Each structure stands twice: as C-alpha cells, then as structure tokens.
Amino acid sequence: MFLGSHTPRLDEKGRLILPAKFRDELQGGLVITKGQDRCLYVWTRSGFEEMTSRLRQTPFTHKGTRDFLRILFSGASDEIPDKQGRITIPPMLREYARLGRDCVVIGAMDRVEIWDAAAWQGYADSQEDAFSQMSEEVMPGVL
Numbered sequence: 001m002f003l004g005s006h007t008p009r010l011d012e013k014g015r016l017i018l019p020a021k022f023r024d025e026l027q028g029g030l031v032i033t034k035g036q037d038r039c040l041y042v043w044t045r046s047g048f049e050e051m052t053s054r055l056r057q058t059p060f061t062h063k064g065t066r067d068f069l070r071i072l073f074s075g076a077s078d079e080i081p082d083k084q085g086r087i088t089i090p091p092m093l094r095e096y097a098r099l100g101r102d103c104v105v106i107g108a109m110d111r112v113e114i115w116d117a118a119a120w121q122g123y124a125d126s127q128e129d130a131f132s133q134m135s136e137e138v139m140p141g142v143l
Helices: 020-026 045-055 063-074 091-096 117-133
Strands: 015-017 030-034 040-044 077-079 086-088 103-108 111-116
Touching (some): 020 040, 030 045, 030 063, 040 045, 103 117, 111 117
Antiparallel strands (some): 015 086, 030 040, 030 077, 040 111
C-alpha cells in the first residue's frame, strides 16, 4: 500500500527520484501512464497486470470503455528505477501532466500518483471541503 505525500524534483533529463519508502515495492519495475485529473498513475508491474485483468472483463463494444482503454494504454510506459531510485518520465507524459521542476508524489492506496506541485496544491485546496462531507455519500458504511 502506498501512503503519504513527497516532493521530489524533476531533473533536466526528465528523471524523478522515487520516494525512498516506495522504492522497494517499485524496484522490480513499474508502469507509468496518464491518470485522471492531469496526473500520472504509477503501478507496480504486477499491480498493472491485475488492473489489466479486471479491464479485460469490460465490454470493448462499449465506446466509453474503448476510449478509456486507448488513452490509458497508449500513454503507458514500463520503467525500471535506476540504482538511485530514479525513473525517466517520457516527454509525452510530462507534457500531459504539465510537470514542472517541482512535483508531488502521493501514495494512492494501490498506486502512486505524480502531480505538478502547483496542480496538486490547487486540487487539494479545491477538494478539502468536499472531503469532509463526502464519506457517507461516496463510501457508505466504510468511514
């Protein structure tokens, strides 16, 4: 499970140092792709394979499913962190997420998300009040 928020910087070669607490789980390889809300999603390889298995159960005859799968998989890149725990984020994905030098890497349960720092701050600020009120509506009986 991935938890917490971290603030690494993107270097001039498009590399990002993964948070130390995430490295062990991601060292065997990962898949990075377009996420929703203009962030990037990062899964372990096995996590991506599990999610892909669930997606195979969806009807590809449904236009929304086809559209979602095309965007998700066309932007996917498999990466292996180097010895310093860095990954290279492909230019297309950096552009999609509008990543600047300052980034925020958050744990999002079964995946990691990479955000531009200003975009994350704006998103987090805009969701704070809704977060306080949504637990019963979105997750009845859980919280």
